[in-house]
Amino acid sequence: MMRYCSTRDTEQKNVCTSAQAIKQGLASDGGLFVPLELPVLTEEFLQSLAGASYDVRAAKILKLFLDDYTEKELLEDCAAAYREQSFPGGAAPLVKVDDFSHTYSLELWHGPTAAFKDMALQIMPRLLSRALQKTGEDRTALILVATSGDTGKAALEGYRDINQIKIMVFYPVDGVSRVQKLQMATQEGDNVNVCAIRGNFDDAQTGVKCIFGDEEAAEKLKQAGYVLSSANSINWGRLAPQIVYYISAYLDLISRNELRPGETFNVCVPTGNFGNIFAAYLAKRMGLPIGKLICASNSNNILTDFLQTGTYDRNRPFHLTMSPSMDILISSNLERLLYFTAGSEKTAAYMKQLNTEGKYTVDADVKAAIDETFAGYFATEKQTEQTIHTYFERHGYLCDTHTAVALCCAAQYQNHTGDFAPMVVDSTASPYKFANDVYRAVTGEPASDELAALKELSSKTDTEIPYPLAGLAKRKVRFDTVIDAKDMLSEVYKYLGI
Numbered sequence: 001m002m003r004y005c006s007t008r009d010t011e012q013k014n015v016c017t018s019a020q021a022i023k024q025g026l027a028s029d030g031g032l033f034v035p036l037e038l039p040v041l042t043e044e045f046l047q048s049l050a051g052a053s054y055d056v057r058a059a060k061i062l063k064l065f066l067d068d069y070t071e072k073e074l075l076e077d078c079a080a081a082y083r084e085q086s087f088p089g090g091a092a093p094l095v096k097v098d099d100f101s102h103t104y105s106l107e108l109w110h111g112p113t114a115a116f117k118d119m120a121l122q123i124m125p126r127l128l129s130r131a132l133q134k135t136g137e138d139r140t141a142l143i144l145v146a147t148s149g150d151t152g153k154a155a156l157e158g159y160r161d162i163n164q165i166k167i168m169v170f171y172p173v174d175g176v177s178r179v180q181k182l183q184m185a186t187q188e189g190d191n192v193n194v195c196a197i198r199g200n201f202d203d204a205q206t207g208v209k210c211i212f213g214d215e216e217a218a219e220k221l222k223q224a225g226y227v228l229s230s231a232n233s234i235n236w237g238r239l240a241p242q243i244v245y246y247i248s249a250y251l252d253l254i255s256r257n258e259l260r261p262g263e264t265f266n267v268c269v270p271t272g273n274f275g276n277i278f279a280a281y282l283a284k285r286m287g288l289p290i291g292k293l294i295c296a297s298n299s300n301n302i303l304t305d306f307l308q309t310g311t312y313d314r315n316r317p318f319h320l321t322m323s324p325s326m327d328i329l330i331s332s333n334l335e336r337l338l339y340f341t342a343g344s345e346k347t348a349a350y351m352k353q354l355n356t357e358g359k360y361t362v363d364a365d366v367k368a369a370i371d372e373t374f375a376g377y378f379a380t381e382k383q384t385e386q387t388i389h390t391y392f393e394r395h396g397y398l399c400d401t402h403t404a405v406a407l408c409c410a411a412q413y414q415n416h417t418g419d420f421a422p423m424v425v426d427s428t429a430s431p432y433k434f435a436n437d438v439y440r441a442v443t444g445e446p447a448s449d450e451l452a453a454l455k456e457l458s459s460k461t462d463t464e465i466p467y468p469l470a471g472l473a474k475r476k477v478r479f480d481t482v483i484d485a486k487d488m489l490s491e492v493y494k495y496l497g498i
């Protein structure tokens, strides 16, 4: 039986099943759930997945971690999550983008919101719904999300029409783009609600946190048959599905004869909260022949500095960049890497220092263990724009701003080290999600406006607008409520009719 404990639980006192970890989200001591042992990828297991479709690969890999779920349940859930209708053409295609440097783009954005969060958020709600049943929970889970744009839409799409769950998303009325606002306002599904807040993202986030900490509200919700839950990216149910596509990419390289079984390849990940790259680390620890993991950052390069010096220091300016999903100063999932390289005692101490002083320095042996696998690079705004431009000009490959950061960092790593093993670069968003910036990078001219940029980019580059963004302007607006942040809780009650 696979057991999970908190990254800060030095005595492993509170172990639980995967269903409990998924239902609970965050451990009660503030740490993150991690598996006590890692499953091993055997040659036979990998071979058995070689000819399988993405959903079957996902179910069999998830079964290694979620062994309190039956294989039938996981096959059913993965088939529904990664169906052709949601991921036309397949869930995680691997596209060769540069022959000379052996660079591949692992496109994780073919899902219903055109960004990589779909890879986890299409399956996680189904796992949560089962976790409620498995743990004997008869209340309805109420998911509250404060969003600056992308996560809210991906969560709405993931949780829509899922059993025993309702979701409500709050966003700052002037803090998201026009496309993002339209995406959320036109959301379909019988168990969803969307509400704009007068204020900024912090006001929305603080409002949600207040509701989570409000005992009176918890009691009232409980009486009405609801239990609060979050769609947070530190939930194990969001992390485990991300391991799948690294194994899938390896299988695809083998089947196309671009790699021999057991031969190593490198992976470069545009990193924010450190979830995606940590999933790659777990795949490596399970025996997948990954050589180096390149952690790519934008000018918020706190992780580059950490990997170079061993000091994590959040006392620094925050930059707004054109890769906003990586504009982050606290990478929560880094705590899981610390657990695996330093153990829970040191992890608890580092996290305490981060809380009190805003920084910590890892011991030399911990740094050495991290150095063995990780390398950190960053791309400036100018380099990001140039990368989009040259990749399109030279290779005919159109990429978004986050992917460009990673492509730039992958090249820096290769030039720096001379290591030209096949390089898999995570492509985390469709270029159309950031059509304005991508259009400007490709043409050198600004687009006329955000919605028009979609069409202009399409005709300029002869590529197609992905289905989630096409026809957006014509969809029916279902949600147009705007409230003050102080009225969020009453809006929740109103939605639930209590």
Ligand SMILES: *Cc1c(COP(=O)(O)O)cnc(C)c1O
Pocket (backbone or CB within 6 Å): 115, 116, 117, 150, 233, 270, 271, 272, 273, 274, 275, 276, 277, 325, 326, 402, 428, 429
């Ligand atoms: C969330 C996100 C990232 C960062 O992923 P982490 O798992 O938080 O490191 C990168 N790119 C895009 C487009 C994202 O939405």
